[in-house]
Amino acid sequence: MKKIKMLALASGLSLSLLGVQVSAHPMWMLPSEFNVSTEEGHWVTVDATASHGVFGFDKAIPVDQVAIFRPGGERQRMGSYFKGQRRSVFDFELTEQGTYKVELAMSPRYMTSYNIGGRDTQRRVMGNKVEVASQIPKEAREIQTTMMQNIAAFYVTQKAPTREVLELKGQGFELDAITHPSDLVVGEEAELRFLFNGAPVVGLHAEWVPGGTAFRSSRLQQDLTTDKDGRIRFTPEHSGPHLLSINMRQEGDGVLADQVAVNYLLSVEVAPQ
Amino acid sequence: MKANYFKALCALSLACMFHTPVLHAQSKTEIEVTLPSFTGPMVYRPYVAIWIENEQEEVVKTLEVWRKEPDWLKDMRRWWRKAGRYDQGELDAVTGATKRPGQYRLTWDGTDQKGLKVAPGYYWVNVEAAREHGNRSWVRERVDTTSAQRYLIKPTEELGEILIKTGGK
Numbered sequence: 001m002k003k004i005k006m007l008a009l010a011s012g013l014s015l016s017l018l019g020v021q022v023s024a025h026p027m028w029m030l031p032s033e034f035n036v037s038t039e040e041g042h043w044v045t046v047d048a049t050a051s052h053g054v055f056g057f058d059k060a061i062p063v064d065q066v067a068i069f070r071p072g073g074e075r076q077r078m079g080s081y082f083k084g085q086r087r088s089v090f091d092f093e094l095t096e097q098g099t100y101k102v103e104l105a106m107s108p109r110y111m112t113s114y115n116i117g118g119r120d121t122q123r124r125v126m127g128n129k130v131e132v133a134s135q136i137p138k139e140a141r142e143i144q145t146t147m148m149q150n151i152a153a154f155y156v157t158q159k160a161p162t163r164e165v166l167e168l169k170g171q172g173f174e175l176d177a178i179t180h181p182s183d184l185v186v187g188e189e190a191e192l193r194f195l196f197n198g199a200p201v202v203g204l205h206a207e208w209v210p211g212g213t214a215f216r217s218s219r220l221q222q223d224l225t226t227d228k229d230g231r232i233r234f235t236p237e238h239s240g241p242h243l244l245s246i247n248m249r250q251e252g253d254g255v256l257a258d259q260v261a262v263n264y265l266l267s268v269e270v271a272p273q
Numbered sequence: 274m275k276a277n278y279f280k281a282l283c284a285l286s287l288a289c290m291f292h293t294p295v296l297h298a299q300s301k302t303e304i305e306v307t308l309p310s311f312t313g314p315m316v317y318r319p320y321v322a323i324w325i326e327n328e329q330e331e332v333v334k335t336l337e338v339w340r341k342e343p344d345w346l347k348d349m350r351r352w353w354r355k356a357g358r359y360d361q362g363e364l365d366a367v368t369g370a371t372k373r374p375g376q377y378r379l380t381w382d383g384t385d386q387k388g389l390k391v392a393p394g395y396y397w398v399n400v401e402a403a404r405e406h407g408n409r410s411w412v413r414e415r416v417d418t419t420s421a422q423r424y425l426i427k428p429t430e431e432l433g434e435i436l437i438k439t440g441g442k
Contacts, residue, residue, distance in 0.1 A: 205313070217409040
């Protein structure tokens, strides 16, 4: 009994230690504005960091994989960028009206773990099932490969909101914004849906937290669960920037990975009534 | 509720009424703290501080600090402001590793940080917990060390029930 507990603890610990970019520190971005009324070009500046505090800075993250999509869907280059000790910063210019999507989808990483020896020592190798096949000893037990991916996203709208950047691709982890991210309002029910490779993610746990956790006692976290259609419905109580965090764990394709772990963090503003 | 019940019980009992401070010169205060368990993808152990303040809300003694890196000591906002930030090394003796969910018992022997006896009377027992990716909770109870009583603090976001017994030998 004790051994089982210890093992469970050890494996949980090693996964969290290893998954530094996966689960140890939630990675998010926060733009200077979510809604803009200028008619000419407007620069938005964005903070990017990995931190448990919402929205407090802790660890700088690489921003070279940030993708900025114009309202029509074309990619756009970022302006100046900077990586400090505690946060990264980048700017980008809004030149068109409508909704921009900014996403930092890190490349998926594969980790294979297994137990070996009389003491069930846990070992890990980086790589997918095919890559590590030759590196795993014959006597290894409980071999499991996990694909891990971190995604951080936000939407900025100049003038009226548009929906082209919200169109679904049917690939990977996706937000189906039934309520437009620029239309979250205190007291009004919002509805968001989550899909993985086009299929709704059912029974998924989501955390909804208003910004400013460092300066209050309660985190004010609302725990939500997706229904059979992959939807969450909630009514924001506070205005201001919020972080929606999702940790998805699903079975993998069995070819490259047995398990898929996606951390998705959406920064979104709730408008006052 | 329960605390009131015990107070009432105590008031009715002659033994309680006539227990004088003299008898309790050596009195101990027992504190039983419960750390609740949490589920979710990011559950870390809380940082916890347990300390005594006098009626003027001055820190008399820090009893325990359960912690890891010093970086997050400041998240126990009240303890850090009143005691932690003035530490000259004397708090090393009361610090320990962070704890798993469960019940923990500790005793205040009625002395201050230097180990000197303080006058019996009313004191505040403080418990504060802060958890990464969680909340910060601070609770306190005003206790009378001159009489044998039980006090119960209701659970909060980060702390389970806390039971305090005064007047033990």
